Amino acid sequence: MRVAAIQMNSGADVASNLRSADDLLRSAAEDSCKLAVLPENFALMPERGRDKAKFAEAPGVGTVQTFLFDASRRYGLWIVAGSMPLISPEIDAERVYGACLVVDDNGDTQAIYRKIHLFDVDLVDKQESYRESRSMYPGEDIVTVDTPCGRIGLTICYDLRFPELYRQLVDAGATVFTVPAAFTATTGKAHWHTLLRARAIENLAYVIAPGQYGEHPDRRATYGHSLIVDPWGRILAEAADGDCFAAADIDTDLVARLRSEFPALANRRL
Numbered sequence: 001m002r003v004a005a006i007q008m009n010s011g012a013d014v015a016s017n018l019r020s021a022d023d024l025l026r027s028a029a030e031d032s033c034k035l036a037v038l039p040e041n042f043a044l045m046p047e048r049g050r051d052k053a054k055f056a057e058a059p060g061v062g063t064v065q066t067f068l069f070d071a072s073r074r075y076g077l078w079i080v081a082g083s084m085p086l087i088s089p090e091i092d093a094e095r096v097y098g099a100c101l102v103v104d105d106n107g108d109t110q111a112i113y114r115k116i117h118l119f120d121v122d123l124v125d126k127q128e129s130y131r132e133s134r135s136m137y138p139g140e141d142i143v144t145v146d147t148p149c150g151r152i153g154l155t156i157c158y159d160l161r162f163p164e165l166y167r168q169l170v171d172a173g174a175t176v177f178t179v180p181a182a183f184t185a186t187t188g189k190a191h192w193h194t195l196l197r198a199r200a201i202e203n204l205a206y207v208i209a210p211g212q213y214g215e216h217p218d219r220r221a222t223y224g225h226s227l228i229v230d231p232w233g234r235i236l237a238e239a240a241d242g243d244c245f246a247a248a249d250i251d252t253d254l255v256a257r258l259r260s261e262f263p264a265l266a267n268r269r270l
Contacts, residue, residue: 001149004028004036005210005226005246007239010045012217014055017043018067020243028245029075034105035149036245038082039210039226040098040157040182043067047217049135056085056096059112069107078147079103082180082210083115083156088137095137100154100180102145110147113154114139117162123186130184130220132158142168149250150175150206157181160195163202170203170265175255179209182216188223193235201233204258204265206250213241231258 006024010017021042028036043064044055057065064084072079081103085096098115116139118132142165143154153169153176160179169177177199183192188211200207206229213224226239228248236248259265 001035001252002031002033002247002249003149003208003228004031004033005208005228005237005239006036006038007210007213007224007226007242007244007246008039008042009214009243010039010041010043010212010216012044012046012051014043014063018064022067022071024243024245025071025075025077025079028247029077031247033077033247035078035080035147037080037178037180037208037210039212040083040180041212042082042180043084045182045212045216045218045220049132049218050094052085052096052135053094056087058087060109065101068101068103072103072105073107076105078105080152080154080178080180080208086112086114092137095135097139098132098136098156100156100178102147102152102154111143111145111154113143113156114141115156115159116140116165117158119158123184128184128186142172144169144172144174150252150255152176152178153205155179157183160199163199166199166203170205174205175252176206176208176250177203179207181209182212182220183223185221185223188225192223192225193227196227196229197233197235200229200231202264204231204255204262206231206255210245231255
């Protein structure tokens, strides 16, 4: 099954971002992809994090979700929709969940994952500071979803640095991980390829990791280099700079074969 990791440079204009996403989803479908993964914050990268609350939607309702439902049907694609702001009024009306929706090729929502690990980090040498917890609220549940390319374990960006999450996803049956991201240019250069290949190798799973790239309204610079990695840690496809996508074929039997031949997961003692 052919899959795509879609790379974008999203900004503060939701309509413009959705037009870009639509163009790339159409191109992925024309390339025979049956599943496409959008990057984190594909619909909105605002100047201020708290602006996300102005555009937050309730599950099943709103401009961004309507776009996803329509695009999936129009292009015959399963869409793993990176992340978008979903409301959390029961907690804090000014903070949102960073949520990844999975929409099937009939336009139906099959899963929603709310980002667990929030990016609260100071990069002192680069004079960069990030506080996602000021505008976002963390999710609590691990989420897998059955798709035509296997059972996907859903994660978002900073989750990548927490291998215990991926172990739990494997224990829940995941054979593919999706990692939509807006990795900073600084941390991306240092760790993006290494961490993605490590998660693939140690779990003998495919990884589909689309990213944001370039400069954004909040003055963040993101790394790009969207990747698809196989269960042996081989990079099957990597996006060039710019609005584009990386595509590769996933062998749904390879994970089972490798896990049988090289039973590291079965040999765990802890």
